[in-house]
Amino acid sequence: MSRELPIVAGEAFAEAARRELGDAQLRANLGRATRTIRDKRARVVAEVPDWEALRDRAAAVKDDVIARLPKLLTQFEQAVTAAGATVHHARDAAQANAIVTELVRAEQADQVVKIKSMATQEIGLNEALEAAGITPIETDLAELIVQLADDTPSHILVPAIHYNRSQIRELFARRMPGFTAASDEPAVLAGAAREYLRRTFLAAKVAVCGANFAVAETGSLVIVESEGNGRMCLTLPETLIAVVGVEKLLPRFADLGDFLRLLPRSSTGERMNPYTSIFTGVTPGDGPRRLHVVLLDNGRTTVAQDPVGRAALRCIRCSACLNVCPVYERAGGHAYGSVYPGPIGAILSPQLTGQDAGFNRTLPYASTLCGACYDVCPVKINIPEILIHLRQTGPKPAAERAAMASLSWVMRDRRRWRLALRAARTGSAPLRALTRRRGGTLHRAPWPLSAWTRHRDAPLPAAETFRDWWRRTHES
Amino acid sequence: MRIALFVTCLNDALFPRAGIATVTVLERLGHTVSFPQAQSCCGQMHANTGYAAPARTLERLTEQAFAGHDVIVSPSGSCVAHLRAHTSLPVYELSELLIDVLGVTDVGATFPHRVTYHPTCHGLRVLRLADRPETLLRAVRGLELIDLPEADQCCGFGGTFALKNSDVSAAMVTDKCRNATATGADYLAAADNSCLSHIGGALARHPAAPTPIHYAEILASTGPAS
Amino acid sequence: MSPDLPLLFAERAGDYRAGIHHCTAAELREVLARLLSAASRVVIPPGLPQEWIDGLTVPLLLDGASPAGPAGSGAAAPITGLTAADLDAPGVSVLTGCAVAIAETGTIVLDAGAGQGRRLLTLVPDHHVCVVRDAQVVADVPDMITALPDPTRPLTMISGPSATSDIELNRVEGVHGPRRLDIVCVH
């Protein structure tokens, strides 16, 4: 496949972010939505007294999964096969797309209904199906909005978070046949989506889904959703194809107890999402007659080899880290150039693809390391630590490498350091004199400090360094 | 008590007043402060920018410079956090030292001004300083502490983030400045001069904005600011 | 079981804007008749207790295809395997019990057992009435998992009516699943 995967950034984060920052409507929408969800999450998390213990347990369970991945995959495959499903293994996106396309063709279907799934977005399944003459129909309201707008998702959980209600009403009026409502009440808009998709559901032959969890012990798949479009896809069509990232495994059915408490509170800020479906293989007379499970690797096994980076595979895609991230809140999801935006995207995309892919090497720098993401992550991924790890192992510009090397050379030696401090102080003396009137800060500096002074004044070296003061006051 | 000062490279070169204030407060409380001359940088800047090897070197040198010291204090939350994660040094942020080790909340300071406090990210989420700095500030005579709206939001500094992603950084600091200015405070205090230089640099371009100040300087103060 | 659990369940389920109705076993028949009186038809899964059905005054649609076997009823002839189109007709309601209910989250859990039926039955109709007995209420999700007789049956956890958070991240009710959910708590 020559096309770049939807997890490869096509431009540097800073450039993309600068452009997105110019969109005032986007920033207003994002600011309002992320604030709403932050507050809701904080409220429902505060209700759970053993939240921290839950996070610790969940992190340990996921670490166990990552450590025993091959064994648990075999166990899952055996269990789900015994329950009547067919398992396929996909090493990468191209393989997964080919498998799904073939399965849809075998059903002689020319369209599939889809449940929102990050795994299928990651591999660009929709584009691959379209290229094969198969129409994928996204049935999640937000995905539908994005599809109608010819846009791309900007959030893991709420792909249309960058739209407000009046923009959605206007979009529906333009693109949704039969939509005439004058109201932009969310309930009215949701009702319109119901009417629009109902016939499609009832006629669908093949559905494609992902999975929030896959239980090795029983072979069960778990789909967490809100609208019921997922339940429609899971029960109406004759054939169901689940594309499941291998890291979605949980060892035991009982593990769901903790994860189903953590996920809804972290993602939509609800005690529980409206619908969770748990199904094990095929049940005669209830739901699809054929279930195919495509187990997707696409870089995950490689990530699992990295002792620091592999914690990213714990992620349950709740998107809490996006909602608290000050960088995401300003730059928006599109700036990350990947279906995985925000803090998790900054550590996951470059790891899945390797940092040399496109501009993914710029993503680990899209963070101030403020740690808000780590605080809310339900599986306790130390995102700042992984960001730093990726910076330390990734490619770096030559000029910066040289500057950092010489700086550390100076700092390594106490005499050199003292001389450097003196030189800086002496060299900046004229500037200090010039700027004294306005508080001794610099308004405009040459490159590379111009990036600083474009937005803020720069401090100047002090007239007396601390160590000179110490020598003068404490050693004479 | 004998306390060794890790002043940090940034304070040494650009903001010596934070170091001087730390020394002043501790000496006023009757403690002996030492300043190991071999110190320079903790390595945080190199580590966070992606340079592991020089960072390790600087961490080891800092460890050597402070070998044998039982109590080390630093007026920089992020450097304390870095040293705590990467060395075995017994290092405390100033408010931790004062409250947890020395058991002091009133350091005998006077500062008759309106102050708002920005809890920097490392102080808030890594060191978990909680309200220690505010507790110290509340005990300062004449000081009126005003809550900073959206205080827990990052100011947008993030080391080289401020250069590499300067537009997002500026958008973040603009919000911080708006919130700080809205308090009507005379001073915006914080426990880290790196964040303060960034916020302060932006505040300098805001009309009627509070003046940035390291909270150690407030604790060292014994009268109105000059 | 703590005596507070059924009340907590009712309160939390009510938070999702599900209709909550409290009654005794003796009052159940009357409550169900009232809640379903406006339906054009009521879908009845196999194995539903006869006394829940007896008081209903509207036409019934009995779903037959289940290992549990069809429920006998006088009100209408059993129809084996209702189609999605049957269920999608205007004004159709569905009446079920549940396997377990979760107090902490206000969730009902269906496991396709007796009195619950195939997953489709509680999905396509626009109105779902679910009867929850006090003894079925457990504290939290982990307790629910322990209480399930067979976790490999098709499970559906339902917390309020169909809803979406896709518009401005606020929950609004009414998308593809039943837009009205009435929960009858039998004490």
Ligand code: SF4
């Ligand atoms: S990294 Fe953590 S907080 Fe972010 S989406 Fe994944 S699980 Fe949620």
